[in-house]
Amino acid sequence: MTDTESPRLATEDDFPEMTALLDRYFAYERYGMAARLPFCYDPERSDRHAVIERDGAIVSHIAAVPQTLVVGGDTVECWGIGGVTTDKRYRGDGYMSQLLEFWFDRMDDADVPLSELSGNRQRYNHFGYENAGAELRYTISERSFAGTPEPAADAVAIYDGSDAQLEVLREIHGREPYRVRRDRKRSRITFGQRGLETLVYEGADGPAYLSLTRESRSRTIKEFGGSERGVEALLGHVLAMYDLNDLTARVHPRHPLGDVFHRHSRFWQQRPHRKLNIRDLPALLEAFEGQLEGRWLDCGRSERGDVTLALESEDAAVRLSYGPDRVAVERVTGEPDVALDRLSMTALLFGFHDRQRDVRRRDPFLEATLPLQFYIWPTEHV
Template identity: 50%
Template sequence: MVTVEGPRLATADDFPGIHDLVDRAFHKERGGMAARIPTCYDEQFPEHHAVICEEGAVVAHAAAVPETLVVGDGDLACRGIGGVSTEPDCRGKGYMSDLMEFWLDRADAALFELGGDRQRYGRFGWEDGGRELRYRITERSLSAAETAAETAAEGRAYTAGTDLETLRGVHEAEPLRVKRTRRTSERLFGKRGVETLVVDADDPSYLCVDRERREANVVEFGGTEAGVRALLQTVFAQFDIDSLTVRTPPTHRLNPLFHEVSSVWTTAPLRKVNVRDLGTVLAAFQPQMTARLSRHDVEPETVSLAIEGEEGVELQYEGALSISQTDDPDITLGRRKLTTVLFGEPSQGATVRRRSPLLEAACPLTYFVWPSERV
């Protein structure tokens, strides 16, 4: 009889086994996951990890890293799920399901987000939520769009001691992001596989590039149009790459620049989200929703929503948006369907949104987790 322990929170003693498991499951290099996703594999916080052990050895793992999503003028407590992995010989025993249920039962966050297969995680309540734009830039497409701005200062390599606070300030001006500590910023800007370039100016700019493949990716950027344009030119001048893909929020102020210099662009789902506390989620997005309702000149309206089997939330708009609980919701949907109404593509959930001018104007809600921040 095999002795099974867990799911349970990890301890510091479990970390060697966690690192070994996730490195073999994902990056195939020793220490790879800790170096590439430092926000997740931080040994100062073993309580962010859950494990299942057989005969004392870690055979299954899932992390749930606390995050604070900044969504314009609102903040939302969230957890990012990452590193979901099981030893090949232990698959089929339900360990992944046990770990997902373990974290969802400990729902100290209003929202859980993750990347991964939509069908695999859908049965636990996750659904596609949010959007990102992806701009593919080549040296040719960038050259075709060159303007007088090409004379801007050339980018240089990031220097941790000199540039950290400056880049932190630039990033903190982004209206959609995950809040960071200074230590988190330091680890992200210096993590394995990413090169950060900086343009010095009165308004500094930066670009974080993962170029381990010839199809390189910008995992984070910030600053001015002129500065970012100069950094794009620096990347193609200094790096041997075929293309550069930039992922941005759908509302980012620099999207016109990326559209101008790209060879092709697409829109794609951002992450999968699992709404655990509908009232808290809507309260965090209240300023964003109010701004949209004001722009669309929506008439006064009251509408209420609920996830099946849970308490309803009433939205009342009369020039300002108020949110309260209700026992008699107008619209009750399954967890995934309601996620689609709140966060899905404009075409998804549209039938339900059209039932309410308030919902149609205020949704889909917009958030963003930069590629550098994803666990």
């Protein structure tokens, strides 16, 4: 007879066995997950990990990491799902489904409006996750960068973990309109993760930084910020000093420095950013009220009206009322104007412009304000 336990929260004592399972399937090195994703795998935060035991051993794991997304002037709570793995000998027994449902119950109890993850779309569609957001990937080469003035070498330094440099990075990143909110501790952890190198520019043109992968001749810029000239100087430094096959930058489409990467790129492509699962639609739209109002007022339209949205098979609905000078979000009852399943609602609110196009065209407010904008920098993907 086998001894199979239901999902439970991990304990600090579980961490060595739990991370050994994860290292075997993801990191391929001992303690690799803890070093590469230190903001996820902290033994002092074992409540972020759920496991299943069988025959006296941990055989399945999923982490749920609380994040506060900054979306312009507002914030929204979002739990990132990561470390989804089951020992190969025990796959097919439904452990992933059990663990995800375990976390969904806790998200609902905590009134968390949103969850996000990466991974195979078809695999996670079944659980309500759909492609959301957009990300541009620019490929830059020495030839495409040719003709740019050489940066002053003494203005570029490798981040060494000093308090002074950390404060420069924190100040720059804190101005990003779309990000995960970080305190000082999380900032230090993020920039100190294994496999990441950060270069800091402190020239007269204003500070800037690039954080890029460091273990291959094909490098990816996973985070950046600061002055336009500073970022351009750092790009020039990397291309001049490093022996690279290629350099790729991952950029939010609305980032104010996007033109720098576009100007110097050899080619680019747009891809879905993450996968989102809407857990509480009214709470989500309340959190995005400031962004909705800002986008509506910026477009200068004069229509007045309202549109009510709801998830199919759920009683909770939310009315979006709009006019030339205001937008209001309120919870209501009754028949909605638009009722969609969870995947379609995610596509409407966060998908590419061609997703749910007919629904958006039904109402001027939806057409003008969607898709909603968010971004989780690759340095913090769980």
